[in-house]
Amino acid sequence: MTTGVRRRMGVEERRQQLIDVALELFSHRSPDEVSIDEIAAAAGISRPLVYHYFPGKQSLYEAALKLASQDLAGRFTEPREGPLGARLLRVMRRFFDFVDEHGPGFSALMRGGPAVGSSTTNALVDGVRQVAFEQMLRHLALEPPVSPRLELLLRSWISLTETTALLWLADRRVPRAELEVRLVHDFAALAAVAATSDAGLADLLRRVLAEEPEDSPFVELIGKLVALAP
Amino acid sequence: MTTGVRRRMGVEERRQQLIDVALELFSHRSPDEVSIDEIAAAAGISRPLVYHYFPGKQSLYEAALKLASQDLAGRFTEPREGPLGARLLRVMRRFFDFVDEHGPGFSALMRGGPAVGSSTTNALVDGVRQVAFEQMLRHLALEPPVSPRLELLLRSWISLTETTALLWLADRRVPRAELEVRLVHDFAALAAVAATSDAGLADLLRRVLAEEPEDSPFVELIGKLVALAP
Numbered sequence: 001m002t003t004g005v006r007r008r009m010g011v012e013e014r015r016q017q018l019i020d021v022a023l024e025l026f027s028h029r030s031p032d033e034v035s036i037d038e039i040a041a042a043a044g045i046s047r048p049l050v051y052h053y054f055p056g057k058q059s060l061y062e063a064a065l066k067l068a069s070q071d072l073a074g075r076f077t078e079p080r081e082g083p084l085g086a087r088l089l090r091v092m093r094r095f096f097d098f099v100d101e102h103g104p105g106f107s108a109l110m111r112g113g114p115a116v117g118s119s120t121t122n123a124l125v126d127g128v129r130q131v132a133f134e135q136m137l138r139h140l141a142l143e144p145p146v147s148p149r150l151e152l153l154l155r156s157w158i159s160l161t162e163t164t165a166l167l168w169l170a171d172r173r174v175p176r177a178e179l180e181v182r183l184v185h186d187f188a189a190l191a192a193v194a195a196t197s198d199a200g201l202a203d204l205l206r207r208v209l210a211e212e213p214e215d216s217p218f219v220e221l222i223g224k225l226v227a228l229a230p
Numbered sequence: 231m232t233t234g235v236r237r238r239m240g241v242e243e244r245r246q247q248l249i250d251v252a253l254e255l256f257s258h259r260s261p262d263e264v265s266i267d268e269i270a271a272a273a274g275i276s277r278p279l280v281y282h283y284f285p286g287k288q289s290l291y292e293a294a295l296k297l298a299s300q301d302l303a304g305r306f307t308e309p310r311e312g313p314l315g316a317r318l319l320r321v322m323r324r325f326f327d328f329v330d331e332h333g334p335g336f337s338a339l340m341r342g343g344p345a346v347g348s349s350t351t352n353a354l355v356d357g358v359r360q361v362a363f364e365q366m367l368r369h370l371a372l373e374p375p376v377s378p379r380l381e382l383l384l385r386s387w388i389s390l391t392e393t394t395a396l397l398w399l400a401d402r403r404v405p406r407a408e409l410e411v412r413l414v415h416d417f418a419a420l421a422a423v424a425a426t427s428d429a430g431l432a433d434l435l436r437r438v439l440a441e442e443p444e445d446s447p448f449v450e451l452i453g454k455l456v457a458l459a460p
Binding site: 122 | 341352378379381385386389390393394397401403404408409412415416419420422423424425426427451455457458
């Protein structure tokens with residue numbers, strides 16, 4: 001509703017606006033390179049007023065990263081219906097949407113550094129990883145605690161998705177759609193490797209594959225691997 | 231040579247001693263938890279004298295991490311002789327030796343945080359990753375620049391080895407020898423997945439596999455995967 005005069009914002013509303021402005025700036029440049037002056041200018045307020053809402057640069061960064069972390073964690077939510085391969089692929093697409101939207105902000109967060117490498121931001125990142133881990137358990141219809149080998153498989157694959165996204169962001173030379181499918185295939189491949197030394201994992205893998213349809217990314221992978229053989 | 235009196239150390243010798251003492255302490259506790267007082271006590275000198283050699287805590291940390299990084303990078307050197315699988319396995323063993331020796335120091339370095347998440351330490355870590363990447367190219371008999379898909383494969387596998395080592399360090403529930411083999415298998419599996427959408431990579435993979443002997447970790451993996459099939 002436009003009234004013609006600039007409406008005064010409430011405290012929470014103003015804080016939210018500053019966070020939105022910061023996230024928008026971080027989607028083009030690293031948080032290290034964005035000054036409070038620029039955030040103030042983009043929000044149309046004075047620098048001292050920014051400090052009224054956030055006591056320091058770090059606290060605004062942390063608030064922005066907290067919101068972005070919640071957004072990212074939310075994108076892992078996927079109904080536990082239908083085959084696993086298709087579910088994982090949908091999650092990978094939403095994950096790359098997030099990475100694409102946040103660009104330099106995502107890189108800075110994951111790589112650490114002066115503005116973001118604090119214990120608070122590290123805890124936010126670990127929190128998102130934990131949500132990803134718990135969602136994977138849900139999709140596999142498992143409850144914690146799980147075997148150390150399964151935990152290692154899930155957490156190392158989650159880390160692989162982060163690295164793949166960071167490497168993609170650096171130059172975007174490989175199409176993201178290819179990497180979304182690739183990461184689903186990578187999960188199957190790493191699970192198969194881990195299953196060669198863990199009978200429980202081998203059973204789990206057989207159960208998952210038995211439920212996959214003909215057009216599953218897992219079935220597609222097996223076909224392609226067979227075609228690769230000399 | 232013991233003379234019975236405490237010999238005066240030269241500047242470089244004293245700096246080296248302090249670095250050695252710091253690395254020893256960091257192998258039991260995170261750098262964040264180790265104070266300059268403790269380092270001084272362990273070196274048998276006064277706190278002000280430590281500051282004489284290193285202007286601040288951060289500079290001693292960085293010197294220690296620099297030495298550790300050089301040590302780690304050196305462990306990737308492996309003669310380009312014999313089958314690739316066996317070479318990678320030897321490198322993985324030396325990598326886990328390093329991780330095992332440095333424990334909390336390695337975790338802190340890779341995870342960032344107050345004491346270590348500076349641009350200097352991040353650059354040291356990236357330097358080690360770059361050495362690992364170049365060594366992998368050497369073992370594959372390739373020269374940079376390489377295709378984006380191959381670069382992504384190598385860098386994401388290097389990241390997977392870091393994550394796997396960090397997860398192992400956290401509770402050491404999976405035997406490290408198993409993980410050393412696992413990571414060689416993971417490389418083959420990720421390469422096979424990447425090769426399904428890259429003809430050049432498929433050729434490279436066929437060339438590598440053709441040179442592997444019967445007791446190769448790659449051949450072992452194929453056997454185990456076949457046995458896994460229903």
